[in-house]
Amino acid sequence: MPFCQVTNATIYYEEIGVGQPIIMLHGFTPDHRLMKGCMEPIFTQREGWKRIYLDLPGMGKTKDYEHIHNTDDMLEAVVEFIQTVLPSQSFVIAGESYGGYLTRGIMQKLEDRILGVAFVCPMIVPEKQDRIVPAHTIVAANQPFLATLTKQQVDDFSTHQVVLDAYNWNRYKNEVLVGCQLADENFLEKILQNYGFSFALKDILFQQPSLFLLGKQDSVVGYQDALDLLKFFPRATFSILDRAGHNLQIEQSHLFHVLVSEWLDRVEETNSSFFL
Numbered sequence: 001m002p003f004c005q006v007t008n009a010t011i012y013y014e015e016i017g018v019g020q021p022i023i024m025l026h027g028f029t030p031d032h033r034l035m036k037g038c039m040e041p042i043f044t045q046r047e048g049w050k051r052i053y054l055d056l057p058g059m060g061k062t063k064d065y066e067h068i069h070n071t072d073d074m075l076e077a078v079v080e081f082i083q084t085v086l087p088s089q090s091f092v093i094a095g096e097s098y099g100g101y102l103t104r105g106i107m108q109k110l111e112d113r114i115l116g117v118a119f120v121c122p123m124i125v126p127e128k129q130d131r132i133v134p135a136h137t138i139v140a141a142n143q144p145f146l147a148t149l150t151k152q153q154v155d156d157f158s159t160h161q162v163v164l165d166a167y168n169w170n171r172y173k174n175e176v177l178v179g180c181q182l183a184d185e186n187f188l189e190k191i192l193q194n195y196g197f198s199f200a201l202k203d204i205l206f207q208q209p210s211l212f213l214l215g216k217q218d219s220v221v222g223y224q225d226a227l228d229l230l231k232f233f234p235r236a237t238f239s240i241l242d243r244a245g246h247n248l249q250i251e252q253s254h255l256f257h258v259l260v261s262e263w264l265d266r267v268e269e270t271n272s273s274f275f276l
Contacts (some may be wrong), residue, residue, distance in 0.1 A: 005084075017047075022052065025093065028056075028098035031178075034179060035173070056078070070102070072156070093116075100123055138164060140163045203242060205232055213248055214241065215252075217244060218248070221246065
């Protein structure tokens with residue numbers, strides 16, 4: 001069971017494959033299985049990549065995080081993790097939701113080592129009341145299937161998804177809920193009190209291939225705030241997908257696969273010397 005000791009945490013992580021490193025950062029409350037579930041199928045037909053999935057402090061199997069008190073501390077732990085497991089290598093990074101917010105902090109500190117970034121339903125504005133978000137709506141629901149679930153399961157499922165069917169339930173249960181059940185709720189509540197960075201994120205003009213995947217029905221972080229970043233990512237594809245809430249990677253799995261694969265193609269093309 002691999003762990004990486006950093007100053008304020010013992011971070012659990014999994015490495016799969018060999019080649020160019022890509023760091024995968026999940027969102028707030030789940031664990032590494034959220035990213036592993038959506039990303040690993042993409043690499044079944046793609047060689048030359050070392051995927052690194054970690055559990056953020058307070059989530060999954062990461063431990064010894066008592067001295068982390070806010071998102072600044074969280075960022076420092078992740079940056080130290082990267083510098084420990086990849087002391088000199090360039091890398092690619094993909095971040096979902098809160099992991100996308102941390103990714104922008106990492107870019108500010110390690111920009112010259114990053115060959116590409118992908119954001120999946122990224123949190124842009126930490127303060128919920130300041131986000132531009134649509135009202136939660138259910139786009140499609142398979143009522144016969146929902147009748148097989150308990151009321152508690154239906155309530156949870158319909159709160160977090162916008163497409164309610166067997167496929168989405170099974171992936172939501174196995175990739176999202178399974179991690180949420182391990183979360184340290186008291187710790188996460190403390191982080192929520194200082195959810196945003198104490199410093200302003202710089203407007204970095206990032207010239208490497210990038211990807212923003214945004215859910216049109218994402219009532220958690222929305223999609224409009226991310227559009228403000230368009231001018232700072234000249235090599236970015238911005239996709240706003242209908243029939244997609246905050247778990248876009250599940251509800252629009254085919255388009256997710258296609259768009260992430262195309263982004264990886266662009267990263268390989270632009271940085272061909274790193275993929276020899």
